[in-house]
Amino acid sequence: MSLPHPTTDQISLPIVLAVLGDPTRLAIVRYLASKEGVPLNCSKFLDLASKTNLSYHLAKLREAGVTRSEAAGTSRLITLRRDDLDKRFPGLLDSVIAAAGEDKALPMVGTAETEIDA
Amino acid sequence: MSLPHPTTDQISLPIVLAVLGDPTRLAIVRYLASKEGVPLNCSKFLDLASKTNLSYHLAKLREAGVTRSEAAGTSRLITLRRDDLDKRFPGLLDSVIAAAGEDKALPMVGTAETEIDA
DNA sequence: CCAATTGTTCAATAACTCTTGAACTAAGGA
DNA sequence: TCCTTAGTTCAAGAGTTATTGAACAATTGG
Numbered sequence: 001m002s003l004p005h006p007t008t009d010q011i012s013l014p015i016v017l018a019v020l021g022d023p024t025r026l027a028i029v030r031y032l033a034s035k036e037g038v039p040l041n042c043s044k045f046l047d048l049a050s051k052t053n054l055s056y057h058l059a060k061l062r063e064a065g066v067t068r069s070e071a072a073g074t075s076r077l078i079t080l081r082r083d084d085l086d087k088r089f090p091g092l093l094d095s096v097i098a099a100a101g102e103d104k105a106l107p108m109v110g111t112a113e114t115e116i117d118a
Numbered sequence: 119m120s121l122p123h124p125t126t127d128q129i130s131l132p133i134v135l136a137v138l139g140d141p142t143r144l145a146i147v148r149y150l151a152s153k154e155g156v157p158l159n160c161s162k163f164l165d166l167a168s169k170t171n172l173s174y175h176l177a178k179l180r181e182a183g184v185t186r187s188e189a190a191g192t193s194r195l196i197t198l199r200r201d202d203l204d205k206r207f208p209g210l211l212d213s214v215i216a217a218a219g220e221d222k223a224l225p226m227v228g229t230a231e232t233e234i235d236a
Numbered sequence: 237c238c239a240a241t242t243g244t245t246c247a248a249t250a251a252c253t254c255t256t257g258a259a260c261t262a263a264g265g266a
Numbered sequence: 267t268c269c270t271t272a273g274t275t276c277a278a279g280a281g282t283t284a285t286t287g288a289a290c291a292a293t294t295g296g
């Protein structure tokens with residue numbers, strides 16, 4: 001159970017862009033950004049994908065250096081690596097998140113029926 | 119020979135990100151940005167990929183709404199759709215291009231041996 | 237008209253991506 | 267200890283992407 005994260009200077013632009021180019025992962029990042037500072041566990045994203053599939057997407061985000069995952073008991077706490085991303089690619093994350101706000105037709109985490117218990 | 123381009127509001131964020139997530143295409147966009155305003159023909163990018171492969175990547179960029187291609191005699195003039203991208207996703211293109219400048223390890227158009235005749 | 241130039245289309249292929257269900261691990265609580 | 271909860275790993279399949287070479291169009295210049 002290693003959970004390897006790239007160092008800040010190992011973060012690669014094409015990999016970050018490709019990883020953010022998936023609607024499910026974009027929705028995850030968007031939600032993380034909206035709850036900035038609050039570590040979330042995977043179950044928060046279960047309306048985006050199945051448990052198995054989430055594990056896959058969260059691993060992609062982690063391996064790209066977009067998120068950090070830390071073990072906490074039986075949970076995993078996920079956070080955005082905002083500081084590292086801002087250091088490496090200033091302004092990129094903000095403009096992607098702002099752009100995601102412009103793009104209707106993107107999946108969201110707590111929409112409609114599930115928003116009540118958020 | 120239609121050469122369809124999406125309208126500004128048809129441009130999709132995940133598709134743009136996925137398209138820019140390829141090192142060859144990122145290099146194309148970077149070069150276009152460095153020659154902003156000057157329409158370039160495909161041959162400018164021949165050190166990035168084969169003729170066939172370039173056609174493929176340029177079609178991807180066009181279909182995503184990142185570039186515009188116009189027929190001009192036997193050539194095709196390629197331009198960045200900066201205005202449209204800035205309108206749809208303000209700041210995104212600039213931060214991606216700036217980020218590309220930070221990322222050593224990206225392919226470039228006129229590097230080293232080919233730069234003499236640029 | 238003929239040939240060269242510029243780029244596209246097609247078919248094929250290798251490689252990768254996303255998604256799934258079943259089986260598994262690890263920690264926490266009754 | 268046993269069960270539940272949280273998440274991972276594995277194997278498999280469907281689909282997509284990148285790359286190539288051969289063949290094709292279209293325009294331009296001689």
